[in-house]
Amino acid sequence: MIFGFNIGFLEVSFVDVLDIALVSFLLFQVYSLMRGSVAVRIFVGFLSLYLIYLVVRAAEMELLSAILGQFMGVGVIAAIILFQQEIRKFLLLLGKTTSFNSENGFLSNLPWKKRKRGDEFNITPLIEASKSLGGTNTGALIVLSKGSELKFYAESGDSIDAIVSKRLLISIFNKTSPLHDGAVIIHKGRITAARCVLPVTEKDVPAQFGLRHKAAIGMSEATDTIILIVSEETGQLSVARNGTIFHNLSNQEIRSKINEYLSEDTKEKSKDSKNESSPQEVVQ
Structure with missing residues (x-):
């Protein structure tokens, strides 16, 4: 374990901390994109259903676990369908901020990249x-x-x-x-x-x-x-x-x-x- 520490019986490494931080940042960005829209309620409902599935599976309720498991099995496809607008916004934001697309990126000084x-x-x-x-x-x-x-x-x-x-x-x-x-x-x-x-x-x-x-x-x-x-x-x-x-x-x-x-x-401007x-x- 690299740069690790213990919390009770748990062993936490630097990679674990970094993993949690990145997931938290990703969830915050997803929330920012969906904030104020109907998609937030859908996301909360989808998350609640997943948590119920985890509890039911841990309780070994086989019939209910099988039913909810069918929904979880197509979870990725359902998420793409339900959140297609938010996914589009995220990809658009990613494309606008990437250095390959930016006018201030490292490719912007090439002759054919000059703005006409x-x-x-x-x-x-x-x-x-x-x-x-x-x-x-x-x-x-x-x-x-x-x-x-x-x-x-x-x-x-x-x-x-x-x-x-x-x-x-x-x-x-x-x-x-x-x-x-x-x-x-x-x-x-x-x-x-x-x-x-x-x-x-x-x-x-x-x-x-x-x-x-x-x-x-x-x-x-x-x-x-x-x-x-x-x-x-x-x-x-x-x-x-x-x-x-x-x-x-x-x-x-x-x-x-x-x-x-x-x-x-494309760089950030002060308002x-x-x-x-x-x-x-x-x-x-």
Whole structure:
């Protein structure tokens, strides 16, 4: 036993302590991903069932052990089915933080890894369109992606492939337009699709937010995107990013958030200090 000690009749080694610490850390990360969602209750129920199975098996209750054992035998498959959204979020988080994918990783200095300035685009038409839509209380949902083309979500709507312009966005979200119901996806300065269906978050959100805001939060949880929301009820502008929604923003604040997203590195950024005039930040 390496670097071990005894607790009564138990022999505990350094590897055992490390094993327990890693499992605790993993469980904490799983809880963080599921916190506030229905998946927490499912996880607690699944864990309770497993504990009951252990007690029943220890008590040598053969019939009940056999019945519960059938559930435990397909436990991994059941967990994948029940927690597919959480597993997706975990893998997405892992992929975003790995050094191979990071712009600050050890591969980022290679010539072909340099970020192309051509990926940037003028967001002024987007800001002006959102201002006009908010002024007329016209609801809108706009997804901006700097990396993935989001083909899965784009295929749920109608393909457009057009340069971003104020008039085009206003026309799309006009209440009489057949394309207004759904989201617009923008990638590398072009509108790739409209009337797209976005995933809705399972977390509890304030009552002031409707389905459009829930879809924006869900999309920001599932993908590395920033989503601009124009409320149809109040005309207020909001931005969703990484499961967090910033509510009631000014045009300048919208511009700042989008520019920060488009130009940010994958390293962790310190958040701006809050002041009395800052927008409400709703953390989900």
